[in-house]
Amino acid sequence: MIFLDFIGNSVKRSFRNARFDLSLIIKIISWISILYVFIVLIYAGYDFKRVIQTIDPALNPVTLVNHLLLHLCAAAVILQFFSTKGFLKEIITYLHLPVKRNKILSYLLISAPANYVMAGLLLFFIPYSLRVILPYYSPQQYVFYISGLLIIFLSVTYLSLFFRNLFEISLFYIILPFCLMIGFYVLSLLANISFTTISDFVFAQLINQNIYFLVFLIVCLAGLITINFLLLKNIIYRIYQDQKYQSDYQFLMNPYSFNSDIINYALMEIKLIIRNKRVRGFFLFALIPLVLFYTILPENNEGLYFTFGIYIMISGMLGYIFLQYLFSWESSFFDFLMSKKFDMLKYLKSKYWIYSILSLVVFMVFLPLLSQSKTEIHIFLSALLYNLGFGYFLFFFLASYNRSRIDLEGKVFFNYQGLNKVQFLALTLIILLPLLLIFALSFIMTLTQSLLILNFLSLVPLLYQNRVWQVIINQLLKRKYINLQGYRT
Amino acid sequence: MIRIENLLKKYGDTVATDIGALNIDKGEIWGLVGNNGAGKTTLLRLMLDLLKPDRGQIFSDSVPVSKSEHWKEYTGSFIDNNFLIEFLTPKEYFEFIGKIYGMKKDELYEKLSSFSHFFSISQTEAGKYIRKLSSGFKQKTGIVGALLSTPEVLILDEPYNFLDPSSQIILNKILLSSFQNSTKTIIISSHNLKHISDICTRIALMDKGKIIKDVPNTSETMADIEDYFNNQTGS
Numbered sequence: 001m002i003f004l005d006f007i008g009n010s011v012k013r014s015f016r017n018a019r020f021d022l023s024l025i026i027k028i029i030s031w032i033s034i035l036y037v038f039i040v041l042i043y044a045g046y047d048f049k050r051v052i053q054t055i056d057p058a059l060n061p062v063t064l065v066n067h068l069l070l071h072l073c074a075a076a077v078i079l080q081f082f083s084t085k086g087f088l089k090e091i092i093t094y095l096h097l098p099v100k101r102n103k104i105l106s107y108l109l110i111s112a113p114a115n116y117v118m119a120g121l122l123l124f125f126i127p128y129s130l131r132v133i134l135p136y137y138s139p140q141q142y143v144f145y146i147s148g149l150l151i152i153f154l155s156v157t158y159l160s161l162f163f164r165n166l167f168e169i170s171l172f173y174i175i176l177p178f179c180l181m182i183g184f185y186v187l188s189l190l191a192n193i194s195f196t197t198i199s200d201f202v203f204a205q206l207i208n209q210n211i212y213f214l215v216f217l218i219v220c221l222a223g224l225i226t227i228n229f230l231l232l233k234n235i236i237y238r239i240y241q242d243q244k245y246q247s248d249y250q251f252l253m254n255p256y257s258f259n260s261d262i263i264n265y266a267l268m269e270i271k272l273i274i275r276n277k278r279v280r281g282f283f284l285f286a287l288i289p290l291v292l293f294y295t296i297l298p299e300n301n302e303g304l305y306f307t308f309g310i311y312i313m314i315s316g317m318l319g320y321i322f323l324q325y326l327f328s329w330e331s332s333f334f335d336f337l338m339s340k341k342f343d344m345l346k347y348l349k350s351k352y353w354i355y356s357i358l359s360l361v362v363f364m365v366f367l368p369l370l371s372q373s374k375t376e377i378h379i380f381l382s383a384l385l386y387n388l389g390f391g392y393f394l395f396f397f398l399a400s401y402n403r404s405r406i407d408l409e410g411k412v413f414f415n416y417q418g419l420n421k422v423q424f425l426a427l428t429l430i431i432l433l434p435l436l437l438i439f440a441l442s443f444i445m446t447l448t449q450s451l452l453i454l455n456f457l458s459l460v461p462l463l464y465q466n467r468v469w470q471v472i473i474n475q476l477l478k479r480k481y482i483n484l485q486g487y488r489t
Numbered sequence: 490m491i492r493i494e495n496l497l498k499k500y501g502d503t504v505a506t507d508i509g510a511l512n513i514d515k516g517e518i519w520g521l522v523g524n525n526g527a528g529k530t531t532l533l534r535l536m537l538d539l540l541k542p543d544r545g546q547i548f549s550d551s552v553p554v555s556k557s558e559h560w561k562e563y564t565g566s567f568i569d570n571n572f573l574i575e576f577l578t579p580k581e582y583f584e585f586i587g588k589i590y591g592m593k594k595d596e597l598y599e600k601l602s603s604f605s606h607f608f609s610i611s612q613t614e615a616g617k618y619i620r621k622l623s624s625g626f627k628q629k630t631g632i633v634g635a636l637l638s639t640p641e642v643l644i645l646d647e648p649y650n651f652l653d654p655s656s657q658i659i660l661n662k663i664l665l666s667s668f669q670n671s672t673k674t675i676i677i678s679s680h681n682l683k684h685i686s687d688i689c690t691r692i693a694l695m696d697k698g699k700i701i702k703d704v705p706n707t708s709e710t711m712a713d714i715e716d717y718f719n720n721q722t723g724s
Contacts, residue, residue: 264588268574275576275618335571339537341561341589341638408576409620481541488571 005114034116038123045127061132066203070195072121073156080117080160091236105232109225113157121153141207144214148206151217158224165231169238175462182455189374189448261343265350272329273322276408279329286321290314290362294369304379304447305435311383312431315363316391319355320430323392324423326351326399327476328406331487338480344473348396356388375447382434382451382458389458391430393468398426400476403486490515490642490674491536496545498531504698505531508545511700513674513691515641518664520689520706521678522714524721528698529678530568533646536676537566549642562590565640567631567648575620579610579630582619583637590638597637604633607659624651632660636667643668643675649684657681661688682718686711 044051052059065072094104129149134142166173187193205213273279293314313320322329330337337347363384370376401422434454441450461468493511497504506528513519521529534540536547538554546553549560566572574582587597601608608629619630628651635643643664649657665688668675679685685692692710694702694717702717704710 261589264585268577268585271576271581333571333574335534335537335539335568336574338539339561339564339566339572340586341558343589481539484539 038120041120041124042127045124046131048128048132062136063200065128065132067196067199069152069199069202071199073152074195076117076121076153076156077160077163080115080157081163083115083117091232091239101233101236105229105236108232109158109161109228112161112228113154115157118153118157125149125153137207141209144209145203145206148202148214148217151214151221152202155217155221155224158221158228161228162224162231165228165235168235169231175459179459182452185378186452261346262350262353265343265347266354269351269354272408278406278408278410279322282321282325283318286317290317294366305439307376308379308383308435308438309431311380312387312391312434314366315359315380315384316387316430318358318362319387319392320395320427323351323355323395323399324420324426325402325406326396327483328399328402328404328487329408331405332408334484334487338484344476345469348469348472352392352396355392359384359387378448378451382454385455385458386434387430389460389462390433393461393472394430395426396472397475398422400472400479400483403479403483405487405489490517490550491676492548492551494545494548496535496547497543498528498535498540498698499543504528506535506542507698508532508700511703513676515672515674517691518668518675518677518689520685520692521676521695522680522682522685522692523678523695524718527695529695530646531698532695533566533568533644533676533678536644537564537568539568560642563641564644565635565638565642566644567635568644568646570627570631572631572634573619573627576618578616578618579608579622579626579633580615582630582634586634586637592638600637600639601633604636604663607656607663608633625653625656628652629656636663639667641673643673643677645675645677647679648677649679649681657684664688682711682714 048065049061052061052064091104091108094108097104126146129142129146133145137145163173163177166176184195202213273283293310327334363380366380367377370380399422402420404420437454437457438447438450441453445453491511491513493508495510496506496508498506521532523529531540535542536549536554538547541555546555548554549564552559554560574585577585583597583601584594587594587600592600610626619627622630628648632645632648635645648660652660661684664675664677667673675688677685677689686706689706692702692704692706692714693700694714702713704713
């Protein structure tokens, strides 16, 4: 019923709010696309055997889907996270109504599964199970299977909601999905437990009508609903505490609804890079070693420490090249920054976001080159995480010791303006510290274990980002007068 | 609004600013005059917490400027080109200021249109980065940037520099219309005695870091100050 209401309301809302302009056309195209996807899903579920036979006749339709069940669920969590809107706006709207808070929360929780992703899953799995599972197994087994799947899909929705609610409270919980990924990775490394083996296990339990397993799924679902209920309550409490409450998470969902300061500062940083000869030159300079690494990396057979050092350089190159002059780039308008109502935290964060994204892009570009072994990927991932969690913060901290002015339109080559010994110190520290740690740990544990410890240590500053930023800002403000004097001369 | 207590700033052995006590009240337009090297810019920088005093403190609305960031919300300022983000176009610069002060676009453009006589820029010029503009337009950009957020306290250093005569007159009109009969405060330093006498309610004369005269603007004040400068030249 709620599902039908949801569809009905969506249609009504779309047409009532529509104006006869481009947005209406986009809406109609979106609707047609969704309808098309739904029809394809129904067809794929209904005639799954034939669909997979066109790909590979040797594939088994039963085991194929149930092999990939957890992958599908993971994809559904991500899709729901990004495709369904957050509750924050709705909560604020409902709070003005004379309705009890618990009722509002219950309504929101009940209506949460009414979304396109859930609809897509059901539209595929119902015809699929009727046509593929039912003929092979007994009706009791089928009922058990479909009930289990329904509970799993509901859990997927509430897991996605759980992440969203956590991010509403603080963006730092973004670390949680990464921890989960690392957890699965560790499981696959240590116990050889992968998504596929878990999927097979789930399918076996459901088909074998394991009642305890079904109860376990129900308990998990109930647990997720309860946690979401408590988190939503916490969010309401925060809204009451601060009427202007707007979480960092809004930025992920809708960049334009986010308190636009970070975007505003980030745009300025991008303009700084693009529009100034010296900064642009640095960007191109950073690309040269990256291209070089890209060419030589496939032939690299050097030892672990050399490789790790290279990976740290690759994943952090773009960040290092800019962050070493972090405040000097702004030397020509630092008086402006220091005398205006400027949110230093968001200003620094915007820079951090830009350079982190650049590092991620470099990581993705280089990844195909080193996908030969899990260990190599783990080393590269560790280097990236280390840069994001420690290296960049160290640069932010040490950058305030650079009081040299930089002429943004100065020549690119043979220009030593802005060079400072602190940069060399920072770079040396950043490359040596993890290598020394891994070297020390190599006496007592394996490489994988050492890397996991490094991963954990890299996560700590990310988890306690607020404190780290506070230290960096205090340091910057402490050096403010010295730097301002330096930038003017 | 602005209070200075026992302020001293030295560069090496040279005293740049040495002020025992100074009060600038709400509603005052305080003009600061003096020769080059008198310490005017240093004093304005100290007021904006861009320099660390060797001794003493500056209070804005009774709060030390070095201890709080609150004064930045109601203070507009333009000292020199270090207050301009030169790789932005004037429009982008104004939008950036508007955003950091939480102004809506409509509000921002309405405010900008009120400066259209002062800052009339051609379409070609408007698309240029600030660094490519003439000194006059850079100056205008900085001044408009300082005025955009309708500040309670406005601090301008040599605002008439590089401005053509018409723009100087318009600037005076803008300052007077924005601040007359209000509780706002303007602190303005200039070498242009005429403009200072035209708009300021109080004029201070600075020499070697000290304020040697700080008096209400009357018909005699300018004569006194001109006499002082005449004596300086030995004529």
